[in-house]
Amino acid sequence: xxxxxxxxxxxxxxxxxxxxxxxxxxxxxxxxxxxxxxxxxxxxxxxxxxxxxxxxxxxxxxxxxxxxxxxxxxxxxxxxxxxxxxxxxxxxxxxxxxxxxxxxxxxxxxxxxxxxxxxxxxxxxxxxxxxxxxxxxxxxxxxxxxxxxxxxxxxxxxxxxxxxxxxxxxxxxxxxxxxxxxxxxxxxxxxxxxxxxxxxxxxxxxxxxxxxxxxxxxxxxxxxxxxxxxxxxxxxxxxxxxxxxxxxxxxxxxxxxxxxxxxxxxxxxxxxxxxxxxxxxxxxxxxxxxxxxxxxxxxxxxxxxxxxxxxxxxxxxxxxxxxxxxxxxxxxxxxxxxxxxxxxxxxxxxxxxxxxxxxxxxxxxxxxxxxxxxxxxxxxxxxxxxxxxxxxxxxxxxxxxxxxxxxxxxxxxxxxxxxxxxxxxxxxxxxxxxxx
Amino acid sequence: xxxxxxxxxxxxxxxxxxxxxxxxxxxxxxxxxxxxxxxxxxxxxxxxxxxxxxxxxxxxxxxxxxxxxxxxxxxxxxxxxxxxxxxxxxxxxxxxxxxxxxxxxxxxxxxxxxxxxxxxxxxxxxxxxxxxxxxxxxxxxxxxxxxxxxxxxxxxxxxxxxxxxxxxxxxxxxxxxxxxxxxxxxxxxxxxxxxxxxxxxxxxxxxxxxxxxxxxxxxxxxxxxxxxxxxxxxxxxxxxxxxxxxxxxxxxxxxxxxxxxxxxxxxxxxxxxxxxxxxxxxxxxxxxxxxxxxxxxxxxxxxxxxxxxxxxxxxxxxxxxxxxxxxxxxxxxxxxxxxxxxxxxxxxxxxxxxxxxxxxxxxxxxxxxxxxxxxxxxxxxxxxxxxxxxxxxxxxxxxxxxxxxxxxxxxxxxxxxxxxxxxxxxxxxxxxxxxxxxxxxxxxxxxxxxxxxxxxxxxxxxxxxxxxxxxxxxxxxxxxxxxxxxxxxxxxxxx
Numbered sequence: 001x002x003x004x005x006x007x008x009x010x011x012x013x014x015x016x017x018x019x020x021x022x023x024x025x026x027x028x029x030x031x032x033x034x035x036x037x038x039x040x041x042x043x044x045x046x047x048x049x050x051x052x053x054x055x056x057x058x059x060x061x062x063x064x065x066x067x068x069x070x071x072x073x074x075x076x077x078x079x080x081x082x083x084x085x086x087x088x089x090x091x092x093x094x095x096x097x098x099x100x101x102x103x104x105x106x107x108x109x110x111x112x113x114x115x116x117x118x119x120x121x122x123x124x125x126x127x128x129x130x131x132x133x134x135x136x137x138x139x140x141x142x143x144x145x146x147x148x149x150x151x152x153x154x155x156x157x158x159x160x161x162x163x164x165x166x167x168x169x170x171x172x173x174x175x176x177x178x179x180x181x182x183x184x185x186x187x188x189x190x191x192x193x194x195x196x197x198x199x200x201x202x203x204x205x206x207x208x209x210x211x212x213x214x215x216x217x218x219x220x221x222x223x224x225x226x227x228x229x230x231x232x233x234x235x236x237x238x239x240x241x242x243x244x245x246x247x248x249x250x251x252x253x254x255x256x257x258x259x260x261x262x263x264x265x266x267x268x269x270x271x272x273x274x275x276x277x278x279x280x281x282x283x284x285x286x287x288x289x290x291x292x293x294x295x296x297x298x299x300x301x302x303x304x305x306x307x308x309x310x311x312x313x314x315x316x317x318x319x320x321x322x323x324x325x326x327x328x329x330x331x332x333x334x335x336x337x338x339x340x341x342x343x344x345x346x347x348x349x350x351x352x353x354x355x356x357x358x359x360x361x362x363x364x365x366x367x368x369x370x371x372x373x374x375x376x377x378x379x380x381x382x383x384x385x386x387x388x389x390x391x392x393x394x395x396x397x398x399x400x401x402x403x404x405x406x407x408x409x410x411x412x413x414x415x416x417x418x419x420x421x422x423x424x425x426x427x428x429x430x431x432x433x434x435x436x
Numbered sequence: 437x438x439x440x441x442x443x444x445x446x447x448x449x450x451x452x453x454x455x456x457x458x459x460x461x462x463x464x465x466x467x468x469x470x471x472x473x474x475x476x477x478x479x480x481x482x483x484x485x486x487x488x489x490x491x492x493x494x495x496x497x498x499x500x501x502x503x504x505x506x507x508x509x510x511x512x513x514x515x516x517x518x519x520x521x522x523x524x525x526x527x528x529x530x531x532x533x534x535x536x537x538x539x540x541x542x543x544x545x546x547x548x549x550x551x552x553x554x555x556x557x558x559x560x561x562x563x564x565x566x567x568x569x570x571x572x573x574x575x576x577x578x579x580x581x582x583x584x585x586x587x588x589x590x591x592x593x594x595x596x597x598x599x600x601x602x603x604x605x606x607x608x609x610x611x612x613x614x615x616x617x618x619x620x621x622x623x624x625x626x627x628x629x630x631x632x633x634x635x636x637x638x639x640x641x642x643x644x645x646x647x648x649x650x651x652x653x654x655x656x657x658x659x660x661x662x663x664x665x666x667x668x669x670x671x672x673x674x675x676x677x678x679x680x681x682x683x684x685x686x687x688x689x690x691x692x693x694x695x696x697x698x699x700x701x702x703x704x705x706x707x708x709x710x711x712x713x714x715x716x717x718x719x720x721x722x723x724x725x726x727x728x729x730x731x732x733x734x735x736x737x738x739x740x741x742x743x744x745x746x747x748x749x750x751x752x753x754x755x756x757x758x759x760x761x762x763x764x765x766x767x768x769x770x771x772x773x774x775x776x777x778x779x780x781x782x783x784x785x786x787x788x789x790x791x792x793x794x795x796x797x798x799x800x801x802x803x804x805x806x807x808x809x810x811x812x813x814x815x816x817x818x819x820x821x822x823x824x825x826x827x828x829x830x831x832x833x834x835x836x837x838x839x840x841x842x843x844x845x846x847x848x849x850x851x852x853x854x855x856x857x858x859x860x861x862x863x864x865x866x867x868x869x870x871x872x873x874x875x876x877x878x879x880x881x882x883x884x885x886x887x888x889x890x891x892x893x894x895x896x897x898x899x900x901x902x903x904x905x906x907x908x909x910x911x912x913x914x915x916x917x918x919x920x921x922x923x924x925x926x927x928x929x930x931x
Contacts, residue, residue, distance in 0.1 A: 038552075090790075
C-alpha cells in the first residue's frame with residue numbers, strides 16, 4: 001500500500017522496517033477471516049487489516065499513541081494467524097512489535113492498567129517471584145468475583161482464577177548442570193529452562209531432559225540463563241526485552257564457543273518465537289547482532305529437534321485418543337505444524353485435530369489476564385471445538401495454552417513432550433492418572 | 437476537530453462528488469441518532485478509527501466516511517436506513533471490504549453500513565439443499581459449515597476466505613468453479629432486503645424460480661444501489677465423487693488461449709479452466725509451492741470432477757485437444773494435499789503479487805475466440821506504458837484479470853497504471869466483451885460505462901435504480917458516470 005514517510009522518519013531503522021512491511025500489504029483483507037478477534041467482535045478495527053491501517057496512520061504522522069489506537073492494538077493477541085494467511089508476506093509481527101514500543105513510549109495508560117502491567121512485568125519473568133505470587137494468590141481466589149465487578153480490576157480477577165493450586169519450586173531440572181546420556185552422546189543441546197513454566201509444571205523440563213538423554217543427547221543447563229523476554233517484548237517494553245535477550249545470547253553464545261551446542265531447545269513455544277527473533281531484535285546493535293543471529297539460528301522447538309532424531313520403538317500406551325492443540329506461537333509464529341502431530345502418531349497415539357485449529361485459545365502470554373472477556377470467549381470456542389473430537393486428553397506445546405484450555409474443560413491437558421517421554425520409556429504423566 | 441477537516445489524500449483520476457456541506461455540518465446530530473439505534477461499539481465516529489474504513493481492496497482510492505455503523509440485526513439496519521433516507525444522508529453498504537472496484541469506498545458525506553457483525557448461519561436444509569445465512573458471513577463459511585455433510589456452495593471468488601455473501605450478491609461474484617456451476621445469480625434463491633425507507637422485504641425463497649418479475653435477478657449485481665441485503669438463501673450442491681486439477685503447460689500464451697477456446701468449442705465443460713502466464717506462475721509458486729511447472733510460459737489449470745471413469749474420459753479428450761495446441765507439460769495432482777496447494781496458489785495470486793509490486797487488477801470479459809488476440813494486445817499495451825503485467829484469470833469464462841504491476845508511491849507510474857488499465861478494459865469491449873466479469877463497476881469502471889453502453893441503455897438502468905431509490909441515497913457515486921446522469925440524478929451530493 002501507499003506510504004507517506006519523510007526521509008527523516010525513515011532514518012530510524014525501526015520506522016524504515018515498518019515502512020517496508022506496510023509497502024508489502026495490498027489490503028486484500030484475507031487476514032480478517034482468520035483473526036480470532038475479528039471473528040469474535042466483527043469490527044475491522046479489531047482485525048489485522050484494520051490494525052495495520054491504525055498503525056500506519058499513527059507512525060506516518062509521528063503521532064503519540066491515542067486511547068482508540070491503543071485499545072485495538074491491545075486487543076491483538078499476537079497469535080500471528082494473519083501471517084499464516086497473508087499471501088503478500090506482510091510481517092505483521094515486526095510491525096505490531098514496533099507499534100507497541102511506540103505506544104509504550106508515547107502513551108500514558110490509565111493508572112490501574114499501568115499498575116497491572118507493571119506488576120506482571122515484575123513478577124512473571126522471574127521464577128521465584130512468580131512462584132511466591134502464585135502461592136499468595138491462592139488466598140485471594142475466593143475474592144475473584146469481587147474484582148470482576150469493577151471493570152479496570154477485571155485483570156486481577158482473571159489472574160486469581162488462573163493461578164494454579166499447585167506450584168513447583170526449584171528442581172534439579174532447572175538448576176545449572178549437565179545431563180549426560182548413559183550411552184554414547186549423539187548431540188549436545190541446551191534447553192530454555194523457563195520462568196513461569198517450571199513453576200506451573202516441573203514435569204515438562206524433566207520429561208524433555210529424560211527423553212533427550214534416552215535418545216543419546218546431552219543436555220546442558222548453563223548458569224545465568226533467564227526469561228526469554230517475550231512477555232515484556234509484547235508489552236512494548238523494549239529496553240527490558242533487549243536486556244533479557246542479551247543476557248541469554250551471552251550465556252548461550254559462551255556455551256556455543258566453549259563446548260558447542262547443536263541446538264537451543266525450547267519447550268514453551270511462545271518463548272521459541274521470541275528466541276528465534278533475537279537476531280532481528282538485535283540486528284542494529286553491532287556488539288550483539290552476530291551472536292544473536294547465531295543463537296536464533298540454533299533455536300528449535302523440541303518437536304522440530306526430535307523429529308530429526310531416530311527414536312526407538314514406542315511402548316504400548318493403549319492407543320490413547322489425543323486432541324493436538326496447535327499453539328499459535330508454534331503453528332503461526334514458528335510455522336511448525338506437522339512435527340508434533342507426526343511425533344505423537346509415531347509414538348502410538350491416536351491424534352485428532354479440532355475444527356478451527358488456526359484460532360487462538362485466548363491465552364497469548366498475559367492476554368487472558370489483560371483482556372479476560374475476549375480471552376474467555378475464545379477459550380469457550382476452543383474448548384467446544386476440541387471436545388467435539390471426543391479426546392481422552394489434550395496435548396499442546398505451550399504451557400500458556402495448557403493452563404488456559406485446562407481452565408475450561410475437565411479433559412486433562414498435557415504437554416506433548418510428556419506424552420512422548422511416556423511412550424518412549426518415561427513415566428506416565430500424572431495428568432493422565434485417571435485414564436487407564 | 438470538525439468533520440470538514442477530514443479530507444483524504446488520493447490519486448487523482450476518478451472523481452467523487454463534492455460533499456454536501458449541510459450534511460457535514462449536522463455530523464454530530466447524525467452520529468448521536470445512529471448511536472441511539474446501534475448501541476455499544478456499533479458506531480465508529482472518530483477520525484482515527486474511521487480511517488481504516490476509507491478504502492477497500494481498491495486501495496489506490498481513499499475517501500473518509502461521515503461515520504461507520506455496524507448493526508447486529510436486520511431491524512437495526514431498517515431503522516438506520518429509514519433515518520438516513522429521511523435526512524438525505526448517502527449510505528455506503530460494506531461487506532468485508534474486499535471489493536477490487538471500490539464498491540465499498542465511502543465519501544465524506546456518507547455513512548458506511550457494515551455487515552461484519554452479521555455472520556450467523558440461520559438455517560441449513562439438506563432436504564431442499566438450501567442454506568440461509570446473514571449477509572456478512574464469508575463465502576467460505578457456507579461451504580465450511582456443510583462440508584462434513586458432503587455439500588458446498590459453488591461460487592468461489594478467489595477472496596472467498598474473506599469476502600462476504602452480501603458483497604457477492606452486490607457484485608454478482610464469480611470464481612474459478614463458476615464455469616460449470618454458474619455465478620452468484622445462478623446459486624441465489626432468495627434474499628431478505630431492507631429498502632431505502634426501512635421496509636423489510638423477502639424476495640425469492642427456497643426454490644429455484646419465483647413467479648412474477650425476476651426481482652432477484654435485478655438485485656443480484658446491483659452493487660448496493662437498490663437496498664441492503666441482510667440475509668441470503670443459497671443453493672447447496674453435493675460434492676462430486678472426486679475432483680482433479682490438472683496442469684497443462686504451454687510455450688506461449690496464444691497456444692494456451694487457443695486451447696481454451698477449442699475445449700469449450702468442442703462442448704466440453706470442465707469445472708474450471710484457469711490461466712496463468714509466466715509472471716503469475718512465478719508469483720504463485722513462490723507463495724504456495726504447489727509444484728507449478730516452471731519451464732513454461734503459460735499454464736492452464738483444468739479441473740475435472742465426477743467418478744474416476746468420468747474424469748479419465750474427460751481428461752483424455754482434453755489432452756487430445758491440448759496436444760493440437762502444442763502442450764508441453766501435462767501434470768496431474770498426485771494427492772489431495774497437492775490439489776489443495778494448486779488451488780491455494782491460484783486463489784492467492786492477487787495477494788501474493790503484493791510480494792513483488794503494487795498492482796491494480798482488471799476484470800474485463802471477452803468472447804473465448806478472442807483470447808489469443810486479447811492476450812497479445814494486453815502485452816503490447818502494457819509494454820507501451822513501460823509497465824509489467826501478470827495474467828491470471830478464469831479462462832473458461834473469458835474473464836480476464838490482468839494485474840498491472842507498478843509502484844504506488846510513484847505518482848507518475850500510478851497514473852500510467854490507471855490509464856493502462858482503462859485501455860485494457862476498452863480492449864475487452866472492442867473485442868466484443870464487456871467491462872466487468874465479476875468485480876463489479878464500483879468507482880473503478882464507472883467512467884467507462886459510456887464506452888460500453890449508449891446513453892439510452894444507461895437511462896433504462898438508472899430508471900430501474902430510481903424505482904428502488906428515487907433520491908439516490910444508496911451508494912450514489914458508483915456504477916453510473918456523472919456525465920450520464922442528467923440534472924435529476926444527483927452526482928454532486930444532495931447540495
